[in-house]
Amino acid sequence: MSKPLHVLFIADVDAPIIPEMVEELRRADYEVDGGRVDSLAGLRAALAQPRWDVIICDYGMAAFSAASALAFLRESEHDIPFLLASDTNQPQEMRAALSLGANDLIRRSNLPRLVPAIEREVAAARVRAARTLTEAALRQAETRYQQLVDQIPVGVHIMALDANSSTLSISPQIERMLGFSQAEWVADPQLWQRQIHAADRERVLAELKHVYTPGAKPYIGEYRMLTRDGREVWIRDEALLIRDPAGQPLYLQSLKMDISERKRAEDEAQALEQKMSEWVKDLEQSHREVSLLDEMGARLQAxxxxxxxxxxxxxxxxxxxxxxxxxxxxxxxxxxxxxxxxxxxxxxxxxxxxxxxxxxxxxxxxxxxxxxxxxxxxxxxxxxxxxxxxxxxxxxxxxxxxxxxxxxxxxxxxxxxxxxxxxxxxxxxxxxxxxxxxxxxxxxxxxxAMLRAKIEALPETVANGAPTARVEAASAETSTVVPPKRITVGALTLNVETFELTVGDKVVNPTPVEFELLQFLMRNAGRVFTAEQLLQEVWKYPPGTGSQEVVRAHVRNLRAKMEPNPRQPIYLRTNGRFGYTISLEEQTSEKSGEAS
Structure with missing residues (x-):
């Protein structure tokens, strides 16, 4: 299934690099939704539409410069990957182009770098976007926490210096905070200790003992308490031992704040950060797996x-x-x-x-x-x-x-x-x-292997130019017509016994899978076959079950071996971008159409 890609081209109307890049992307199974501008006004209007995945700018435009386009993009604060396209091979000009601040420079003579560069920069932009959203959520959580802290009233709790730290008085805020009246606090000396969460009680009481030590600093701690109806409330407690003018202890003064909302905000922020970390990890793992699968496929095809x-x-x-x-x-x-x-x-x-x-x-x-x-x-x-x-x-x-x-x-x-x-x-x-x-x-x-074994097991009998027994056996596997020992189409000669392809004076050794594809196309030279038809005719795939990328990969590999210029094929051509054919036309070095 084709992958959608929204590309904004900044180039002159007759720039040849646009169709070349579109074709390169389509060969990588991208469905290009493109637009083109060649002026600042056009760029401003295009950026008003928040749909672009990547911007590709021609470095050598007639009236509008890449520097102006990039400067406007940065001022507009759009985080869109910006790639420069250039015909130059001069290091000085390339450095000048990259100094503008573009994400990458794609030379027209090296278009195979286009797809990896786009995929890399688009993935990086998505990570940055996700990080920006997470940071915004974190800032929102921090702002909400600060607002809550500013609005939360502080409750005052006065405790006696006895073994239970029994309550002498409480402020109305603590009554609302925990649901117990002042009379209940005063009547039950153990109420405060009992309402501390069981998991925090031992720690809090141990830390609070240090307040009684001469010269000790105030106790500051956070712990959970239970309300009358059993809810958990997070408390920030600042306790100070109050002494008389002579230095004798009088009572313990505790300032209590309900920080439950802050704790919830912290938990939400932590969860968001964890989710972001997992998302980035999954994305990196996915990229690694795709890279390994592609490399394994390339090694196995050889x-x-x-x-x-x-x-x-x-x-x-x-x-x-x-x-x-x-x-x-x-x-x-x-x-x-x-x-x-x-x-x-x-x-x-x-x-x-x-x-x-x-x-x-x-x-x-x-x-x-x-x-x-x-x-x-x-x-x-x-x-x-x-x-x-x-x-x-x-x-x-x-x-x-x-x-x-x-x-x-x-x-x-x-x-x-x-x-x-x-x-x-x-x-x-x-x-x-x-x-x-x-x-x-x-x-x-x-x-x-089975086909070769059958061919090698048969005798070599040739008479009056008739096909050999081995070729007849090979033909029985794929066709009802007895094929010749060699198939010749123009400058191409395919030896069906040695599995060698001769292109002029050059001998090419296709892989077994490439040989099957080439043999079929040469036997049907001049006819155009879609990738789906080749999957069914050459490799017998049931309709709709094979991947067309398999055909494209083998076509690319064959062109790399047999074509003088794989980017401008003269033998294995793409017809109308819909199918492949071995051309019967005069094969010259002139451009015959775009490769796919």
Missing amino acids: CFSLAETYPIIADFVQLLFPPEAGALYLMNEHTGRFEQTTAWGRTPPGEPEFGIDDCQALRRGKLFAADIPPMCQHVTDPINHRSLCAPLVAQGETLGILHLRLRRGTAVFNQPESIRSMLSESKQKLASTVAERLALVLGNLRRQ
């Missing part, structure tokens, strides 16, 4: 065999789920059992294999997380573990299981937040995402 993927999977899954141990199990097609291919963690799972009935996730056909029975039967000693199993399913076929577990008795397990974190909805969602990506890569590699 693999040519299943065995190459195992150490990569172990390394990245351990980074994504640091407290947990785990293992990857893949199904043996001959035995129907799930065999361990790689494991990780301090105490990795020791079960080498298990059957489909031994795993709750396999039996239910969906992710299964458990900290109480029923547990998966393949988990040895399940009472002492918390486990999570995520099926690897590609095109309706179960390939294996991603298994995570946490053992009782470990220092990590003994932390309650670790258990909640492992079984939380966010962790389960992350495990499902990892399983989906692994299933796609492993499924493609397995099908490639």
